[in-house]
Amino acid sequence: MSPANLLALGGVVVLALGLFWPRVLHLGALLYLGAALADALAKGVFSGPAQPALLLGGLLALRGESLLQRPWLAPLRRYLLLLALLLGFFALKALSHPGGAHPLSLSLLHGGAFLVAYLALAVGVGAGVMCALQDLRLRRSPEKAVRSAPLWSLRRLERGYLRVGYLAATLGLGSGMAWAWGYFGSPLALDPKELSAFLGWLSLTFYFLLEERLRGLSRAGLLLLAYALLLFAFLGAPFLGSRHPSRLPF
Known part of the structure; x- marks a missing residue:
């Protein structure tokens, strides 16, 4: 697995944790952004659909965390988190996937x-x-x-x-x-x-x-x-x- 794959996978898992512990949303966002950066360094900036998806998902997760102090906007925060999770899975689908034994x-x-x-x-x-x-x-x-x-x-x-x-x-x-x-x-x-x-x-x-x-x-x-x-x-x-x-x- 490449660094971009590992970071994107970690971001999906951490954002899933964010459903119950919203304070970790920033960590998931950073993993998404790190995965986008790693993929850009390896292949070039915006060389595929995975990088925009990871960038957008990371920014949505950061925006969702910024709503923690507004409990009346909790449905909006959860909606942004769901979008970030779906974008993460899309990015995992779009990234290159080298084979090999695990x-x-x-x-x-x-x-x-x-x-x-x-x-x-x-x-x-x-x-x-x-x-x-x-x-x-x-x-x-x-x-x-x-x-x-x-x-x-x-x-x-x-x-x-x-x-x-x-x-x-x-x-x-x-x-x-x-x-x-x-x-x-x-x-x-x-x-x-x-x-x-x-x-x-x-x-x-x-x-x-x-x-x-x-x-x-x-x-x-x-x-x-x-x-x-x-x-x-x-x-x-x-x-x-x-x-x-x-x-x-x-």
Whole structure:
């Protein structure tokens, strides 16, 4: 992996952390800008679409961080962060991707990260769905919600486990893209396993961005959709002709 690839990949992971800890947005922006500079030094200024994407994504992340002192503009900050993340993935797609074997540590990181993600999201999604249904009961029939688990307890479980699962999934997806550079020749291939994992991660990202506005069935539905896509990447995609190295032998 070239320095530009490593910096861009690090920027995507750090900006994903920025969903929960906005103070790290400046670090993600600096990684984006560093990746653009490294690519410019290696190939020339604006020699491809990756450099403008990284530059724009870094500036959007910096602008998003500048809105931290204005809590009423939190939706705008999250929107800018989503754009920066998508631009980062586009840049990773546009950068050159030298092939070659990857070290065992990368495979262990990739598999371990997704193992943690599946375990944490299983608890977080379950608690989140229960929380959404309990909230719906409290709004419609408060007397029926008395015997159910307290809303604050479910919410605490949901937040803790979903954050761990999302960050682990981001790390697994990023390391998987590094793996795909050598295996597919591109970090984002139209492979069932990789595509469903990316869509599951994107659904979780939308959930955190829209968390304050989601209620009831829409909240539970988005959570279940995200986890179903990630489970499909693990259990269903190998049967659809996935070229991923972990495909089943039958």
